[in-house]
Amino acid sequence: MKVLQSKGVRILGAAMLCMAASSLFNASMAACEHKVGAVLSLTGAYGAHGVPISRAAQLGVEQVNEARAALGVGCELVYDVRDSNTQASVAVDAARKLIDLEGVTALVGPISSGITAPLLSSVTVEKDVVVVATASTSSTFTNMGKRGETKGLFFRTLSSDSLQAVAAAMMAYEAGFRKPAIIYFNNDWGKNNQAGFIDAFKALGGEIGNSVPFNPDQPSYRSEITKTLEGDPDSLYMLSNTQDGVKHFRDWIRFDGPQNFIMPQGMNDSAFVDTVGADLLKNAWFISPGTPANSSLEKMESDFQVRWDATPKGPGRNSGYDAGVLIGLAMVTADMRGLDTSGSTLAKIIREITGPDGEEHYGGVDGLKAAIKAIKAGKNIWYVGATGPIDFDPYGDVATPFVMMKIKDGDYVDVGGISLEEVSEVKAKVRAMNN
Amino acid sequence: MIQYVVDGLVNGSIIALGAVGLSITYNVLRFANFAQGEILAIGAYMSMALIVLMGVGIGSIGPVSFGWPLLVSIAFSIVLTSVTVLLVDWMLFRVLRRRSASRITFIIAAFGLSLIFRNIITLVAGADQMFLSFYIPKAIPVIGNFKVVPDDVVVLIITAICVVVLHSFLTSTTVGKKMRAVAENPVLAMVNGINVKSVIRWSWVIGASLSAIAGTLHAHVTQLDPEMGFELILPMFAALIVGGVTNVYGAVLGGFLIGLTEAFAVSMDLSAYRGAIAFLIMIVVLILRPQGILGEKERDD
Numbered sequence A: 001m002k003v004l005q006s007k008g009v010r011i012l013g014a015a016m017l018c019m020a021a022s023s024l025f026n027a028s029m030a031a032c033e034h035k036v037g038a039v040l041s042l043t044g045a046y047g048a049h050g051v052p053i054s055r056a057a058q059l060g061v062e063q064v065n066e067a068r069a070a071l072g073v074g075c076e077l078v079y080d081v082r083d084s085n086t087q088a089s090v091a092v093d094a095a096r097k098l099i100d101l102e103g104v105t106a107l108v109g110p111i112s113s114g115i116t117a118p119l120l121s122s123v124t125v126e127k128d129v130v131v132v133a134t135a136s137t138s139s140t141f142t143n144m145g146k147r148g149e150t151k152g153l154f155f156r157t158l159s160s161d162s163l164q165a166v167a168a169a170m171m172a173y174e175a176g177f178r179k180p181a182i183i184y185f186n187n188d189w190g191k192n193n194q195a196g197f198i199d200a201f202k203a204l205g206g207e208i209g210n211s212v213p214f215n216p217d218q219p220s221y222r223s224e225i226t227k228t229l230e231g232d233p234d235s236l237y238m239l240s241n242t243q244d245g246v247k248h249f250r251d252w253i254r255f256d257g258p259q260n261f262i263m264p265q266g267m268n269d270s271a272f273v274d275t276v277g278a279d280l281l282k283n284a285w286f287i288s289p290g291t292p293a294n295s296s297l298e299k300m301e302s303d304f305q306v307r308w309d310a311t312p313k314g315p316g317r318n319s320g321y322d323a324g325v326l327i328g329l330a331m332v333t334a335d336m337r338g339l340d341t342s343g344s345t346l347a348k349i350i351r352e353i354t355g356p357d358g359e360e361h362y363g364g365v366d367g368l369k370a371a372i373k374a375i376k377a378g379k380n381i382w383y384v385g386a387t388g389p390i391d392f393d394p395y396g397d398v399a400t401p402f403v404m405m406k407i408k409d410g411d412y413v414d415v416g417g418i419s420l421e422e423v424s425e426v427k428a429k430v431r432a433m434n435n
Numbered sequence B: 001m002i003q004y005v006v007d008g009l010v011n012g013s014i015i016a017l018g019a020v021g022l023s024i025t026y027n028v029l030r031f032a033n034f035a036q037g038e039i040l041a042i043g044a045y046m047s048m049a050l051i052v053l054m055g056v057g058i059g060s061i062g063p064v065s066f067g068w069p070l071l072v073s074i075a076f077s078i079v080l081t082s083v084t085v086l087l088v089d090w091m092l093f094r095v096l097r098r099r100s101a102s103r104i105t106f107i108i109a110a111f112g113l114s115l116i117f118r119n120i121i122t123l124v125a126g127a128d129q130m131f132l133s134f135y136i137p138k139a140i141p142v143i144g145n146f147k148v149v150p151d152d153v154v155v156l157i158i159t160a161i162c163v164v165v166l167h168s169f170l171t172s173t174t175v176g177k178k179m180r181a182v183a184e185n186p187v188l189a190m191v192n193g194i195n196v197k198s199v200i201r202w203s204w205v206i207g208a209s210l211s212a213i214a215g216t217l218h219a220h221v222t223q224l225d226p227e228m229g230f231e232l233i234l235p236m237f238a239a240l241i242v243g244g245v246t247n248v249y250g251a252v253l254g255g256f257l258i259g260l261t262e263a264f265a266v267s268m269d270l271s272a273y274r275g276a277i278a279f280l281i282m283i284v285v286l287i288l289r290p291q292g293i294l295g296e297k298e299r300d301d
Helices: A002-031 A047-071 A088-102 A113-124 A140-146 A161-174 A188-203 A222-229 A242-254 A270-276 A295-308 A317-336 A343-352 A364-376 A420-434 B002-029 B036-054 B068-098 B103-125 B150-172 B174-184 B186-191 B196-221 B228-243 B248-267 B271-288
Strands: A033-040 A076-083 A106-108 A130-133 A154-156 A180-185 A211-214 A235-239 A260-263 A283-289 A359-361 A381-385 A402-408 A411-418 B140-143 B146-148
Touching: A033 A047, A033 A088, A033 A317, A047 A076, A047 A242, A047 A295, A047 A317, A047 A364, A076 A088, A076 A317, A088 A113, A106 A317, A113 A130, A113 A140, A113 A188, A130 A317, A130 A343, A140 A154, A161 A188, A161 A235, A161 A260, A161 A283, A161 A402, A161 A411, A161 A420, A180 A188, A180 A222, A188 A211, A188 A235, A188 A420, A211 A222, A211 B271, A222 A242, A222 B002, A222 B248, A222 B271, A235 A242, A242 A270, A295 A317, A295 A364, A317 A343, A317 A364, A317 A381, A359 A364, A364 A381, B002 B036, B002 B146, B002 B150, B002 B174, B002 B196, B002 B228, B002 B248, B036 B068, B036 B103, B036 B196, B036 B228, B068 B103, B068 B196, B103 B228, B146 B150, B150 B174, B150 B196, B150 B248, B174 B186, B174 B196, B186 B196, B196 B228, B228 B248, B228 B271, B248 B271
Parallel strands: A033 A076, A033 A106, A106 A130, A130 A154, A180 A211, A180 A235, A235 A260, A260 A283, A359 A381
Antiparallel strands: A283 A402, A402 A411, B140 B146
16 A cells, blocks of 8 residues: 555656646747737628738748748747637737737737727737737827827838828729719728718819718618718719628619729728629729839738638738738847847837838748848848838828729729829818818 | 618518517517527528529519529428428427426527527538629619619518418417417416417427518528628517517517618618617617507516
8 A cells, every 4th residue: 555655656746747847848938939919800890801811910920930940040939819700899808818818019900990999098008019900091090199199009001091091082083983972881990081081082173972871780781872872973982891892782783873983992802893793893993002013012922822722812911911020020120139029129129120211121931031130130121011111100100102993804903003192282182171 | 761761661571570480489489589580591591502403593573583483492491491490499499398498598598599500501601691693683763763673572562471471370270379379378278278389380480481581582682691690680679679579460560660760760861870779769669668569568477
């Protein structure tokens, strides 16, 4: 009995030792790992957009990690995504868990501006976590930045609506539309975008039909469409999500609305084109942040195709990729310099590795290797991403030119560009009109 | 304005048919069936499956963009949806009844069932939206700016026929009378030799049949997606409560009222609050007439 007991104790002791050793081993591994968090709409109203955006962000993080590992610098980078179900409450909860339990200090941000706003105001800024949003274009964040509410911890890789709405209005006018009606998502993004569009379109000399808000996930939108059709508009500006947008579109056609459409960046999704059919989209004009083709974009698109066996074309892929890369590069840089990876440190580095006074570096594993080498050598770099050369203003906004696209033979075709100077001119007109 | 009335009536008729199913399960089985929306979705997807299998499209009759293939598929969908619901009753609710589970247990079970149904639909058919037909029927101008889609008129006619058939079923057939008896007082009905089990089966079948029709019509005038049932369940409950939980016709009236209220809200530039206004009406009704417009005071049991 005694022998057995002591044997038992010994076995137990050995087992405990093993466990302790393995946990120590784990701990030493874990000490050099950074999690790049993400809170994205993988399901819900923006679920169709969220999955590819998350994949693009993951690709960005993975490529930085591969480049880093090849050079033997910095800590392992791990991408950890949580679903927001396109609901603010779920997103806030998910972000809290990532920050408090997983120790995340940087997040690839939500898609919907309506979710990003509560995320910033109730969690991330207070917890010193940097957020790089992928598709939140509301001008709310610029205003929050101006009021100092984001503490410089917010960036976005897609330009704000204050520019995009103006560009969309210019495109509509260029298309020859003179009285568009608007249906808009009843959230931060929809409200701000339609307001910007209306001001700019009026400044250009056009008229606006009814501007009708809609709530997502309703069984039917026929009354909303009846409302937009009042007063004989000549076109429809669809500030919808693709899921509900299909219902809006089909009811507009059903009630004989003119087949002239103006589409914001969020609707420029090949799934939408396939669902409603290219035939009805012959005179649909799409606005998109213009990315003059560069090696980052080409590389990202081909790598995305290989990594996920899915199309890299669609809204938010390029901005998602850049968000992942920027956070990843900032973490590696912090490691190389022996700094902490707190949100404010990362934010500071993100500003350093972007902006026109550095040496240009591109995406893709090889491009990122070169970038990390340059940073290690103490050089100042400028990350030229899949969205183009990134240059953040003090509020974390980027400014990109725009391209206008139409559908030809089932594919998007560029039909012209709108430069930032042209957008500013119209914005000046709006200001003059309002004063 | 008249355009909004038609919009409201068409939406209302789908809500009404679904709410009748809710009303029947509530009165005969005595629980709020949160899976009713998904039963409607299943009805729609069954029709979709049959249309795909038949492979002849949905046909057309005159100006109406659907013909016999859609009607045939609705008929099959009624059968298949009823079988599905009976199977679920046998597997789930029968067991709960035998164990004399509380109402709350039934409601939670129904809620779980709705999640299972929704996920099965996503698994089998995918999360993307589908259409019974890609063709979009055009509205025909009637007077001035008022336009009508011929299909909508047929939707209203089918709803009216359903209500008339349901009425004569409940008032003239033995099964219908037994159902009303069980709804009125299950114990007394049993004492009088009414087979409660068969009545329960009939209630499921009628609820499922109306849901299959409503689901298919809704899919035809809008689209199919796995969330369609979930999107309809709240307006259906609102309709049931406004019209009166204990009265099947109350559910129909409530359905149209909710549909019309939402349409009027949009017409008055209140589209952002359209759901809220429907529920506001519900609250007002609950304050003024807690049993609903056509409902009777519920007895304690």
